[in-house]
Amino acid sequence: MPVKPISKMGNLQLAEPSLPITQFATKELYQLIKNMRDTMKLEDGIGLAAPQIGYNKRIIMFGYEEGEQDPTGQSIPFTILINPVIEVLDKTLVNGWEACISVPELCGLVPRYKKIKYSGFDPEGKPISAIAEDYYARILQHETDHLDGILYPQRIKDMRYFGFQDQIIERIRAKKEVIHD
Numbered sequence: 001m002p003v004k005p006i007s008k009m010g011n012l013q014l015a016e017p018s019l020p021i022t023q024f025a026t027k028e029l030y031q032l033i034k035n036m037r038d039t040m041k042l043e044d045g046i047g048l049a050a051p052q053i054g055y056n057k058r059i060i061m062f063g064y065e066e067g068e069q070d071p072t073g074q075s076i077p078f079t080i081l082i083n084p085v086i087e088v089l090d091k092t093l094v095n096g097w098e099a100c101i102s103v104p105e106l107c108g109l110v111p112r113y114k115k116i117k118y119s120g121f122d123p124e125g126k127p128i129s130a131i132a133e134d135y136y137a138r139i140l141q142h143e144t145d146h147l148d149g150i151l152y153p154q155r156i157k158d159m160r161y162f163g164f165q166d167q168i169i170e171r172i173r174a175k176k177e178v179i180h181d
Contacts, residue, residue, distance in 0.1 A: 002035045003042050004053035009103045009151055018049075018056040018147040020083045024125030033080055033123055036061055043101050046076075047139050049146030052102050058083045060143040076136050081120040081128060084144050089131065090115035096138050098152045099165060107168050109161035110152050112138045 007014050021029065032055055040048040040061060047062035063078030093111040116137045119129040132140050142152060156162050 002031070003039045004035050006039070006043065006101050007052055007054055009153070011102075013054060013056060014051055014102060014146070014151060015149045016051070016056055017149050018051055018058045020058045021121075024082070024121065024123060029123055032057065032059065033061070045101055047143045048101075049143045051146050051149075058147045060084060060140075060147065062139050062143055074135075076139065079128070080123055081118065082123065084118055084120040084140070084147070086140065086144055087117040087119075088113045088115075089117055090133075094134070094138075096135070097168070098138070098142060100142070100152055102146075103151060103153060105164055105166075106153075106162065107165045108153055108156040108163075109158070110138075110142075110155045111157060112141045112155075116140060118144075 023029070032050065036048050036050060036053060036059065039045075039053050046064045047060065050057040050059040059080070059082050061078070061080045063076045065075050090113060092114040094114050095109050095111050097107050098110045099107040114137060115131065115133045117129065117131050118140050119127065122128055145152065145155070153162060161168075
């Protein structure tokens with residue numbers, strides 16, 4: 001299992017834009033994808049971008065089974081997306097809590113577009129295109145941000161809604177939280 005260490009906030013490589021993949025179906029590409037998948041599985045993640053394991057390449061992967069992560073109980077099919085492009089279909093911004101394995105133990109309230117269309121390629125170079133809404137759209141935007149050198153804390157509008165996960169969960173459970181869009 002070729003698991004790679006996770007780059008964490010502060011690592012300058014995470015702040016650099018990633019380079020597009022120009023050759024598909026190569027041994028090197030398949031090895032990178034395997035490394036990403038093994039690492040994502042070990043970290044129990046729902047998404048991962050290549051820069052998070054030290055490769056500034058435009059590759060993301062995401063997905064999970066029904067009820068595992070999505071607050072609505074839906075599933076997202078596991079997808080490997082190379083050179084992703086996002087088109088906003090609904091400019092409504094929706095606040096939602098996000099966390100990241102590159103920003104451990106913290107979470108924040110991040111505005112994201114409600115509905116997007118994404119496109120890109122699979123590892124063999126075949127086009128992929130789909131529409132994503134709500135939590136699904138949030139995951140795609142979060143992972144694609146990594147490819148542009150952006151971490152979710154840079155998107156937070158009100159730093160009162162950024163902190164350690166245990167503290168945020170305590171606030172929410174105590175209903176001391178009023179969230180305004």
